[in-house]
Amino acid sequence: MKKIFPDPSDPRLTRPVTGRDHTGAEVTIRVVEERPLTIFLNSREIVTAMTIGDYPEYLALGFLRNQGMLKIDDVVTGVDYDDDLEVVVVRTETETDFEEKLQKKTRTSGCAVGTVFGDMMEGLDGLTLPETPLRTSWLYALARQINTMPSLYLEAGAIHGTVLCRGDAPLVYMEDVGRHNAVDKIAGWMLMHGESAGDKLLYTTGRLTSEMVIKTAMMGIPALASRSGFTAWGVEIARQVGLTLIGRMRGQRFVCLSGEERLIRDADPASAPEEERKHRRKGARKESGVE
Amino acid sequence: MKKIFPDPSDPRLTRPVTGRDHTGAEVTIRVVEERPLTIFLNSREIVTAMTIGDYPEYLALGFLRNQGMLKIDDVVTGVDYDDDLEVVVVRTETETDFEEKLQKKTRTSGCAVGTVFGDMMEGLDGLTLPETPLRTSWLYALARQINTMPSLYLEAGAIHGTVLCRGDAPLVYMEDVGRHNAVDKIAGWMLMHGESAGDKLLYTTGRLTSEMVIKTAMMGIPALASRSGFTAWGVEIARQVGLTLIGRMRGQRFVCLSGEERLIRDADPASAPEEERKHRRKGARKESGVE
Numbered sequence: 001m002k003k004i005f006p007d008p009s010d011p012r013l014t015r016p017v018t019g020r021d022h023t024g025a026e027v028t029i030r031v032v033e034e035r036p037l038t039i040f041l042n043s044r045e046i047v048t049a050m051t052i053g054d055y056p057e058y059l060a061l062g063f064l065r066n067q068g069m070l071k072i073d074d075v076v077t078g079v080d081y082d083d084d085l086e087v088v089v090v091r092t093e094t095e096t097d098f099e100e101k102l103q104k105k106t107r108t109s110g111c112a113v114g115t116v117f118g119d120m121m122e123g124l125d126g127l128t129l130p131e132t133p134l135r136t137s138w139l140y141a142l143a144r145q146i147n148t149m150p151s152l153y154l155e156a157g158a159i160h161g162t163v164l165c166r167g168d169a170p171l172v173y174m175e176d177v178g179r180h181n182a183v184d185k186i187a188g189w190m191l192m193h194g195e196s197a198g199d200k201l202l203y204t205t206g207r208l209t210s211e212m213v214i215k216t217a218m219m220g221i222p223a224l225a226s227r228s229g230f231t232a233w234g235v236e237i238a239r240q241v242g243l244t245l246i247g248r249m250r251g252q253r254f255v256c257l258s259g260e261e262r263l264i265r266d267a268d269p270a271s272a273p274e275e276e277r278k279h280r281r282k283g284a285r286k287e288s289g290v291e
Numbered sequence: 292m293k294k295i296f297p298d299p300s301d302p303r304l305t306r307p308v309t310g311r312d313h314t315g316a317e318v319t320i321r322v323v324e325e326r327p328l329t330i331f332l333n334s335r336e337i338v339t340a341m342t343i344g345d346y347p348e349y350l351a352l353g354f355l356r357n358q359g360m361l362k363i364d365d366v367v368t369g370v371d372y373d374d375d376l377e378v379v380v381v382r383t384e385t386e387t388d389f390e391e392k393l394q395k396k397t398r399t400s401g402c403a404v405g406t407v408f409g410d411m412m413e414g415l416d417g418l419t420l421p422e423t424p425l426r427t428s429w430l431y432a433l434a435r436q437i438n439t440m441p442s443l444y445l446e447a448g449a450i451h452g453t454v455l456c457r458g459d460a461p462l463v464y465m466e467d468v469g470r471h472n473a474v475d476k477i478a479g480w481m482l483m484h485g486e487s488a489g490d491k492l493l494y495t496t497g498r499l500t501s502e503m504v505i506k507t508a509m510m511g512i513p514a515l516a517s518r519s520g521f522t523a524w525g526v527e528i529a530r531q532v533g534l535t536l537i538g539r540m541r542g543q544r545f546v547c548l549s550g551e552e553r554l555i556r557d558a559d560p561a562s563a564p565e566e567e568r569k570h571r572r573k574g575a576r577k578e579s580g581v582e
Contacts, residue, residue, distance in 0.1 A: 003320055003323070015523045016400045019548035020425070020562045027546060034501055034522035050501060050524075084505060141426040158520030209468055210325055210341060229449030231325040231468055232306045233341075246531055257310035269313045 008155040013052055030156045034177045040089040041069055052159065053151075056081045057180055057208050058188030066187050066215045068123040076191075111144035124214065129222040129242045130198040132291045134259075137267035139169035139225060142203060143249055144273075145150065151175060161202040162186055164195075164221075170203075179206035183215050190219065196223045205256070207235045208247050217241045223259070227250055230257055295480070299446040305344055306565065321447045325468045331380040332360055343443075343450065343467050346476045349373045350467075351379035353479030357506045363459045366447035367482075401565065421512040423487040425550075430516060432459035433494060434540055435564075442466060444496065453477055453493040455486075455512075461494075468496035471482045474506050477539040488512045499525045499538050508532045514550070516540055521548055 008014070021027045035053045039046045039060045046069065052058055057079045064070040075093035077136060081125065082088075102121045140167050152159045154177050160179030164172040174185040190197065201279035204212060204226045210216045210233040214223045217237070224238070225246040235257045236243040244259030252272035298581030299305070305321045312318045320543040325416070326344045330337045330351045337360065342350055348370045354547070355361040366384035373379075433456050443450050443466050447569035454464040455477045467475040481488065488511035495503060497515045501524040505516045515529070526548045529536040533548030547554060 017521070017523065017526055017548055020551045020554075021547075022543055022545045024556055029521075029546060029548075031523045031548075032519045075582060098316060100580055112336075157522070158500075158522055177498075207468075209449075229447070230308070230320075230322045231323040231449055232308065232322045235308055252313055254313045255310055255320060256312075256318075257308055258324075260311045265315055290315040 001171070001193070001195070003170075004150040004174070005149060005170070006153075006161070006175050008150050008152050008174055010054070011112065013152060016158050026223050030153070032152055032156050032159050032177060035083065036086055038085075038087045039063060039128050042085060042089075042091055049181060049248060050177055051181050054089050054186070055174070055185045058174075058185040058192065059176075060090050061191050062186065062188030063117050063181075064090055065191055066184055067288065068218070076180035079192075081280060093289055099279060113244075124237065127241050129220065130159060131242065131262055132198060132222045132244075133262050134223050134244050135168075135264045138165075138168040139246065139249065139254065140267050140272040141175060141250070142170060142201070142225075143227075144202065145170055146173070146203060149173065161205045164190070165201045165203055166179050166199055171200075172268065179204060180211065181210065187215070187219050200223060204228075207231065208238075209232045213237045217243055222262075225254075230255075235291060285290075292462070292484070292486070294461075295465070296461070297444075297452070297464055297466050298444040299441050299443050301345070304345060304443060304463065305447050309374050321350060323443055323447050323450050323468060331353060331378065331485045333380070333382055333386065333441075340472060341468055342472050346465070346479070347379050349465075349476040349479030349483065350472055351381050351483050353475035353477065354472075355381055356482055357478050357509050358449055359473055359509070362370045362433055370483075394419070401536045414509050415528065415532055418508060418532050420508060420511065422512045422533065422553055423489060423512075423535075424553050425492065425514050425535050426459075426555045426557050427560075429456075429459040429492070429575070430537065430540065430545065431543070433492070433516075434463060437494060440464065449549065456494055457490055462491075469493060471506065472540050474503065474510075477504070478510050492516060495519075498522065499529075499536060501525045501528055504528045504534060505538065508534055515551075516545075521546075552564045 007124060014032050015029050017031045018026060018028045033052055036048050037051045037056050039047045061079055076090060077093050078091040080089045091114040122278055136232050148164055151161060153161055159175050159177055160182050161173060161175045162182035163170045172186055172189055174182045176182040200221045201223040202216050202221050206212060207228040208226050208230045210231060213224060213234045214237060224243040225247050228247065230247045238258035244262050246254050246256050248255045251274040305323050307319050308322045309317060309319045324343055325340050325341050328342045328347055329339045332355055337574040347464050349407045352370055367381060368384050369382040371380045437454055442452060444452050448526050449474050450468055452464060452466045453473035454461045461478055463474045463477055467473040492514040493512050497503060498519040499517050499521045501522060504515060504525045505528060514535040518540050519538065521538045526536060529549035535553050537545050539545050539546045542565040
């Protein structure tokens with residue numbers, strides 16, 4: 001399996017922009033690109049996403065899958081990207097169940113977004129994730145590697161990252177202007193390469209909201225970790241589907257609000273180095289929220 | 292005009308959740324709530340947004356306005372919120388132009404999201420913002436007040452804030468799990484109270500993406516400032532509509548990538564105190580992206 005890591009030097013992903021700083025001096029900074037990408041499912045226009053623009057095929061596939069528009073048993077016959085039109089068309093063998101739903105829906109309400117949300121929750125009914133154990137030594141090893149790996153976040157900021165990991169190894173590290181795009185690109189990659197999910201962990205630079213938890217669960221991944229904080233509903237859903245949820249992961253610290261029983265505490269926290277200043281910014285927040 | 296500031300002590304907005312920390316010790320942390328809110332425009336279901344749940348009427352109004360679904364000349368006859376159904380219905384005197392568009396659209400593609408995006412860009416055609424001067428002394432004064440004001444961000448994290456300001460005074464400070472919700476709630480507040488926009492500045496804890504810039508411009512607000520970074524398209528649109536765009540605002544530092552000519556540099560940066568550690572986390576990032 002070919003690993004995918006960010007390429008901050010890719011000229012298509014950033015652009016130098018000139019302005020002035022607080023002293024009035026001219027400065028040129030590298031700024032991440034952001035482009036519209038319109039996703040079609042067969043003949044149906046689904047959404048226009050704002051994306052950094054790499055891996056449009058993975059993004060389209062992953063988005064449709066994570067929204068429950070593309071079911072496991074839908075046979076994808078093609079994913080065609082048109083660079084000029086900024087359009088991706090995902091083709092399936094037969095019209096998908098979602099398109100019927102959409103037609104029914106559009107007659108009454110006119111928009112799919114409501115349906116989509118309903119479908120996302122629907123997709124969780126009866127879903128239980130494998131009880132995969134998670135070693136704290138892996139968490140510390142992953143954080144160390146991810147925080148020191150070259151990335152657009154470190155280079156230009158204003159971007160979110162999501163990393164698919166197995167054990168203590170990062171496998172696929174996607175970045176995008178929207179943190180959901182980064183997750184969807186990983187879902188698309190897994191779908192296209194038939195990658196297993198039960199032995200994986202997802203690491204995100206973003207917050208652990210219900211949508212992040214739902215997407216991770218929809219992908220069949222049993223663990224989600226982040227430097228950032230939680231929302232109440234994100235925690236509820238994680239507990240409902242048996243997802244191990246780790247937040248506020250910085251230096252030797254972290255908080256586990258779901259799946260604690262699957263944690264194998266094989267690392268001495270004291271052995272984890274405190275973070276360098278330059279990594280603190282990654283979603284860093286004070287710990288006094290901990291009572 | 293009654294100012295609105297966050298109320299971190301509001302029990303409806305956070306919930307204590309118990310888990311375990313890195314040492315295995317039991318910890319209880321306050322976690323922000325996140326609830327679905329379905330927005331109707333007359334009889335038409337538009338979207339289900341995930342929100343912290345305060346000010347649903349402002350959120351619905353502002354969302355529809357910022358998406359270009361509600362035009363300036365649409366007469367709003369009612370905004371009804373149903374707490375149990377978690378639904379807001381915005382009623383207009385006559386069917387809005389958007390609903391026609393939607394019907395046309397849904398016949399062909401089945402979803403409004405594409406249209407909506409098109410409409411957002413459409414709304415910018417020929418739009419030029421007033422050339423309101425902006426004093427750097429205001430920027431420093433606003434940052435100092437906003438960073439020290441009690442907020443859910445400081446209390447529980449995992450939330451975004453947007454502040455409507457005039458001169459050196461914060462007027463309305465909204466927070467939400469989605470940063471766009473926070474902006475939309477401010478737009479709804481301005482719409483409902485007929486507040487002028489040309490003399491205002493919008494401060495956001497989030498990144499300066501195209502969508503943030505578009506929403507600010509759609510609201511008629513000539514200045515947008517943030518602790519976070521920029522995207523290339525956000526900068527392009529800001530320059531196109533004449534919006535003053537300030538990013539990476541921390542301590543005495545900031546970068547202006549659009550509208551520099553409207554800045555009045557009346558403050559000595561050295562007079563601005565460096566930030567306390569506890570505020571650095573707010574989108575803090577290293578400055579070496581500045582070349």
